[in-house]
Amino acid sequence: MRRVVVFGASGDVGRYFIDYLLTQKAEYQIIAVGHRKSFSIFKDCPSIQYYPIDITQKSEFNYLPKDIFAVVDFAGLMPARMKGYYPQRYIDVNITGTLNILDYARDAHADHFLFMQSFGDIKDYGEKEVLLTANMPRKFQFDTDYTVYVMTKNFAVDLLENYHQLYGIKNFVFRLPTIYLYSKQDKFYLDGKERQIGYRRLIDMAKNGDVMQVWGDPYRVKDMIYVKDFCQMLLKALCVNRSHGYYNVGTGIGTTLIDQIKGIVQVFGHDNKIELRPDMPNAPQYIMDITPARLELGYAPQYDYISMLQDFKREMNANRLYQDEG
DSSP: OEEEEEETTTSHHHHHHHHHHHHTTOOEEEEEEESSSOOOTTTTOTTEEEEEOOTTOGGGGGGSOSSOSEEEEOOOOOGGGOSSOOHHHHIIIIIIIHHHHHHHHHHTTOSEEEEEEEGGGTGGGGGTOOEEOTTOOOOOOSSSTTHHHHHHHHHHHHHHHHHHHHHOOEEEEEEEOOEEOOOSOOEEEETTEEEEOHHHHHHHHHHTTOOEEEESOTTOEEOOEEHHHHHHHHHHHHHOOOSEEEEEOSOSOOEEHHHHHHHHHHHHOSSOOEEEETTSOOOOOBEEOOHHHHHHHOOOOOOOHHHHHHHHHHHHHHOTTOGGGO
């Protein structure tokens, strides 16, 4: 059975991906790697082994098995998980850590390497060009506290290309916007300060029967990609007979802000009143062009916005992927 090593396995997307491999009955032995000392959610599954390692420490990779088929790399540090501002940590984790993972993949004879890129390198196009394509030149601000993060992810992508050309590792890069999923964690950091995730706050407001405010232009659109569709894309990349690929992650469809609010009320609310607030700031807007993923991977999203919210609610009620966290 082929071995797939999943770095960042104990994070939100990592555990959904492992669960997806299991539900799809994918014939892989899963080597789960994370920073947590223990990770018990899949403890009863004999095809999964868990290794706690610090990816910034090269010596810790000696504990991992050799002779693997693929690496799926979710590991990384992002602004949403950084209290305060410590740019050196981005360099340590996102550059040194990625280099260590690449060296491990080379030494372990990996055939495929799947890497998660941020769409921070192109999202600024969204104000004028709502459709973001995979081949857009990098364009980002140099005067923010997430600039170093974007730069480290860009450099990591370049490292992948270097290892592809030097050592023949097949590399597949996935450019991620917000990935919608249920998690026990509903907080994030903005400018180093903790806040509640926007869509989780809206869900809580809908459940409480609160008035739902629509800020700014209600017809600005956003691509609402569900984690299980993202997992589908990743599994298809593990199976594809290609040497490389660069893919935007999304649905290719924009959902207006007003429809986002109406959908949350429909699935979670109680006939909440909706109030337009054009005096407030606009939400970001973007649609991810997924043409390369459709053509090269055979990817087709399975969840529309409402079915995404309905499955989100089922996961929230079941809490099945977070039972190890109480």
